[in-house]
Amino acid sequence: MFGFLPQGNAIKTCKYNPITFLPLNLFEQFKRAANFYFLVLLILQSIPQISTLSWFTTLVPLLLVLGVTAVKDLVDDIVRTLSVSKKSQTTKWKDIKVGDIIRLKKNAFVPADILLLSSSEPNSLCYVETAELDGETNLKFKMALEVTHRYLQEESALADFDGLVECEEPNNRLDKFTGTLSWRNSKYPLDADKILLRGCKMRNTDFCHGMVIFAGADTKIMKNSGRTRFKRTKIDSLMNYMCLLHFFSTCPTLPLCAPQIIVVLILLSAGLAIGHTYWEQQLGNSSWYLYDAEDSSPAYRGFLNFWGYIIVLNTMVPISLYVSVEMIRFGQSYFINWDLQMYYAEKDTAAKARTTTLNEQLGQIQYIFSDKTGTLTQNIMTFKKCCINGQRYGKLFKKHKEILQVDFSWNMYADGKFLFYDHYLIEQIKSGKEPEIHKFFFLLAICHTVMADTSDGQLHYQAASPDEGALVTAARNFGYVFLSRTQNTITISEMGIERTYDVLAILDFNSDRKRMSVIVRESSGSIKLYCKGADTVIYQRLHPRSLKREATEEALDVFANETLRTLCLCYRDISQDEFEVWNKKFMEASLATSHREEALDKVYEEIEKNLILLGATAIEDKLQDGVPETISKLSKADIKIWVLTGDKKETAENIGFSCELLTQDTTICYGEDIRQNEILLEKKKKKKKLKLKFPRTAEEKKKQTEKRRRAEAYKEQQQQNFVDLASECRAVICCRVTPKQKAMVVEMVKKYKKAITLAIGDGANDVNMIKTAHIGVGISGQEGMQAVMSSDYSFGQFRYLQRLLLVHGRWSYIRMCKFLRYFFYKNFAFTLAHIWYSFFNGFSAQTAYEDWFITVYNVLYSSLPVLLVGLFDQDVSDKLSLRFPRLYVLGQRDLLFNYKKFFISLLHGTVTSLIIFFIPYGAYLQSMGQDGEAPADYQSFAVTTASSLIFVVNFQIGLDTSYWTFINAFSVFGSIAIYFGITFDFHSAGIHVLFPALFHFTGQSWWFVVLSPVSCSFYLQEEQQWKRRQSAFRRGVSARRSAYAFSHQRGYADLISSGRGIRKRRAPLDAVLAAGDTGPGHTGHTGHTGDTGDTS
Structure with a gap:
């Protein structure tokens, strides 16, 4: 019986067919805001009364973008179709x-x-x-x-x-x-x-x-094949206030959308349109040569010119920007995938960028939230110690004092890889004098969900978790061997004697229950419940007269201080009558079609009580290689690291010391110390609530509603107080947390600190946390691939995180910022020349360049150099990025792309446009050619201005490039060569019938082309020299600014590697990088006595 309409099994995996490909693909692409925006511009350009530009100036770039995307979509669709094609079946x-x-x-x-x-x-x-x-x-x-x-x-x-x-x-x-x-x-x-x-x-x-x-x-x-939640980078969000239209920001594929530039565009167009209206009123009638046989009012002509300038000035943010950003991100993702230094050979696992939209965000991380088990540790569990009936067993192997291993050769089922060093425990088992020891290992052999596999003649275990596998393997070596199970029975070899038990019920483990139980019937007919779980939940359910509670609790503390993972074991006898009553409720809950899990949990609670404590287990989970070094470097990069674990407080704290998240100089503040005063407040609130439990009047109900509202506000205030306090600490460890609470902690930091967060984990219980953070990182560990499948980036070991952030993240951020600054600069320089030209053409929306130059400027003449800078540029090498983690703070503090940098680019572009326009204008004003005629025609002026622009923007990116390669040099000089090749071809005698008359470059033209780059680059060079002089004598400057200043000076790499100073009496670079930041909000210097870690 179904509560829904069953579907057929046919699934259409291909999106297109030969007939629907073109219309469907175009429809989908024009739903993308950028494409729709330029489609509107193309429509406006087709109206002769409005546009002064040819239609192809927008059509060619738009077709290029649509064509590239269409080919990509088609390839994806073909691959998707082929990947799901199956061999012929008997039944389709x-x-x-x-x-x-x-x-x-x-x-x-x-x-x-x-x-x-x-x-x-x-x-x-x-x-x-x-x-x-x-x-x-x-x-x-x-x-x-x-x-x-x-x-x-x-x-x-x-x-x-x-x-x-x-x-x-x-x-x-x-x-x-x-x-x-x-x-x-x-x-x-x-x-x-x-x-x-x-x-x-x-x-x-x-x-x-x-x-x-x-x-x-x-x-x-x-x-599960639906759309996943789209994550947007901080730079994307900033761009939402710098580019096109605000409503474009709803488009997840376009990071470049918002009001600032469009407001500037509208205001400029409106101002120029008003200028044209005024010109028409004052001079229009006297300009008889412009008569077009239309008797239109000046206001109407001004209105048409407003739309004309919208078209002319739209190149402030061209369509090629969207394509370039996607190409850069795509390339950066492959650099991560190809990084051999992030390849884990032991498991043949390479680093994988599972998304291409978040690379630059990796260079801005402020908080890291990490799981412990399998993330910081290896998640390879080994049974090391135990406590049975209050007596501790097991010794850790020490290199300086050799301890003989226990010989398990007497056990035919023993696992040869299992190591144990306490001979007294094995003697107790063999003697049979301690029945509690036998019950202890019998419980380990029967209370689990492990499956046994003997297909190759050997006994192998398949466990849902490494913990269960370690416990069952330990029981196996101590003589209690789990052999097989069916739906209702389980077979165990007890010291060589095989016995089969009826399994009456399995009470499953989950992260909220933190325990599992099994109810079995023994051959004698007695019914027993065996349970294992976390000490916090087990101790709450023990019988009041349960023995050895204190001794076991002391052992748990000792194990936790040794960073061992602990579980408590217990049991109870169940009478037949009690079981029958309970089993009836259990079956009803098992058959519930809705809220089954909640119903089962309630039934489980009824039987898991009055338990008899047997003892506790201690399992070792070693740290991964390189964890302390990675945490140390990330901390020096001013990244706060929070560890979220389900372990008990002592275990979590000692792991913190092991991985050097906590040090001996760290002042530790525990959560219970902070909450002492809040407990009294909560008690008072509860007493007051009792008085309003049964409100009798509308007024009392109103008061109660108001009180609930205040309680919610108080809860939010508590959360904010927690985040504010914890963020002041250098490190935070949250213990006993559930998967839901992990995600809540991440969400609170995002909400109250507005910080960029990264979550890293390896198991299914980390998925919520990974999806909640701005960046999710999955580790291919022992707990499956669910964390990896939900992540944005994945690799094999925690230590690769430092390279992902300090190298790839930092490079990606710097490259993207430099790309955006330069892209805006070159387009402002290109576009604003139209405005200066308007003052000499009656504000008629005529362009300062030829149509074909406008068409290919952002496609051929200026795009490749900046695109390669966005892909390959690096201010320092990867080794130096890792050696000096403080260089990372550039991205955390948004120093390379912000409103200030944006307006500097705007100003720089404005100055450049003034130079490339007015220098040729002033020179051509009084010039005369060899034939006695003035060469100052529109074509000569347009080509000269365009040539100056090409030289300026390409030489400018050359000066800004920090990491030169042959490809960069080829792109700069190649772009200039392409420009002159196309220009000379278009103005040749062979095609003069299609294009304006032959244009000869005069002496003045070449002089302008050479002079313009020198004039435009002078300010930039002066600014760099000023920074160099200042860094020589300013002391106490922030590490961030020192690193940034050095990173853009020539010879910086040699300076770092050699340790030489640029000038005498200059502080060594190490000292500069280690200098304290005196700015507000800087906390957590390594070794500072005021640093605190919070274990809550």
Whole structure:
């Protein structure tokens, strides 16, 4: 029974066909704001009364952008179609419908979401590979219901199957499923372990049978194929207030959208239009040679000229800017992918930029939120110590004092890789004198969800988490070996004797419960519950008379101080009557079609009480290589690092010391110390609430509503206080946090500090945090690929984070900022010449350049040099970027692209436009050619001005380039050569019939072309020289500004590597970089006694 309309299994993976490609692709592209904007300009240009520009000046760049995007979309569509094409099947996938019974063979892809009914494996196990779903290559097992396994092995029985499935509506949760199978007058609960999802691949299973639950667009993989949340960089947000139209900012693919430039464009056009109206009123009638046989009013002509200037001046932000930004980001992403120094050879894992839109944001990170297990540590769990009945066992191996390993040769099932050094524990087990020890390891062998695999004759375990694998392996070596399980039984070898137990219920683990339990019936008929979990939840559920509580708690503290991960083990006896009553509630909750998890949690609470404590386990999880060095460098880069972990406080604190997040000089402030005064306040508030529990009047209800509103405000104030306090600390460690709380912490910092955040993790419990942060980084670890699949960037080890931020992030930020500043500069210099020309043409919207020059200026003449700077430029090498992390603060403080830099670019472009226009104008004003005629015609002036512009903008980017290569040099001089080649060709005698008359470059023209770059570059060179002199004698300047000043001086790399000073008595560069910043808001110098870490 379905609460939705079942879909067919046909899925259209291709977006286009030969007929619909052109119209559909154009429709999608014109939904992009930039393309639509330039389409409107093209339409305006086609109106003769408005435009003074030829239509091709906008059409050619627009066609170029549309064509490149169309080819990319077509290639993507073809690849997508080919990737999902399947080999011919006995039954075509499109013919499968909901409710069909299908048979799958080994290595076949699952065509729909199906309920596993039976398989060729014992107990109807089925092994699948889910790489297409979540990227994980390790095999997962699914298991059919015991009833379907027993009765649905034959095809005749499958043909007569008349079960009814009631399930949840289609959704995108790959790891969740809630349903019920009704068959033979009974109901059976269904969960994700019994569902094979579309896209999985059958492995190690000859065949299986299943019933189609979801098909086509309703399958979970298709529900996950929707759009992901778009992340915008800080530079994008800044650009939203500098470029086109504010409503364009709703377009996620266009980072260049907002009111400032369009306001300037409208104001300039309006002013020039008013000027034309005035000119028409004063001089228009006397200009008989301009008579066009139309008797229009000056106001109307001014109105038309307003739109004409909108067209002429639109090149302030040309369409090529959008394409260039995307190309730069695309190239930067590949530089990350190709970086061999971020390649983890042990697992053959390369760094991967999973998005191309956030690269420059990597250079502006202010807060890093990191998971601990698997991120800072290796997530390779090893059983090291334990506490049983208050007695601690286990010794850590020390190199300076050799300790003999325990010999497990007496155990035929022992794992040869397992190491243990406490001989007394193994003697106690062999003697059988301590029954609690046997119960302890029996619990480890029976309370888990591990699967045993003996397909190759050897016993292998497949565990859902490394912790469970380590605990079951420990029990195996100490004589309690988990051998196999079915749907309802589990078989264990106890000191060589095999016993099978009935599994009555498994109470699953989740991050909120922090524990799992199993209820089994022993051969004697007695029923026992075995439970393991975090000490915080276990101690709350212990029997009041449970022994050895204090001794075990002391052992937990000792283990935590040694950075070991701990779990408490306990059990209880259950009477038959109590179990029957509870089991009835359990079955009702298991069959619930809505809110099943909440109902089960409530039922679990009823049975998990009055527990008897057995002891605790201690598992070691070593730090990854390079973690302390990475944290140290990131801290020196003024990045605050917060560790969010579910471990207990002592473990988290000691990990903080191990990875050097905390040092001996760090003043540690605990959360409970801060909250002491707030507890009294909360108690007072609760007492006051009791008085208003049952309001009787409307006035009291109003007061209660107001009080709730104030409580919400108080809660927000508490959150802000927490963030304000924690942000003053150099490091913060949050312990005992759930996945939801991790995301909440990140969200609070984003909300109250307006800071750029990065979250890094390796497991499914880090996904929310990764998606919440501005930048999400996934580590390919031991807990699968869910974190990687949800991330923006991924790699194999935490230590690669320093290179991602300090090298690639910093370079990407500097390159993008330099690109944007220069792009605005060259377009302002190009466009504003039209305004100066307006004062000499009656404000008639005539252009200062020829039409073809305007068409290809941003495509051929000036785009390649700045594009290569955005891809390859670097002020210092990667080694120096890592050696001096303080260079990173440039991006954190928005020093290279902000409103000031933008207006400097605007001013620089304005000055350049004045020089390239008025110097030729003044020279041509009184000049005369060899033939006795004045060469000051429009064509001569336009070509001279354009030539000066090309020389100026290309030489300018050459002067601004910090890292010269042959490609950069070729782009600068090649662009100039292309310009002159096209110009001489267009003005040749051969095509004079198509273009204006032959133009000869006169002596004045060449002189202007040479003089203009020198004049325009003089101010820039003077500014650099002034900075150089100032840096020689100013002391106590911020590390950021020192680094920036040096980074743009010639010979900076040699200075750093040699340690020489530029002048005598100059402070060494190390000292300059280490100088304290006296600006406001600077906190957290390494080694400062005022630095605090917060463990809450």
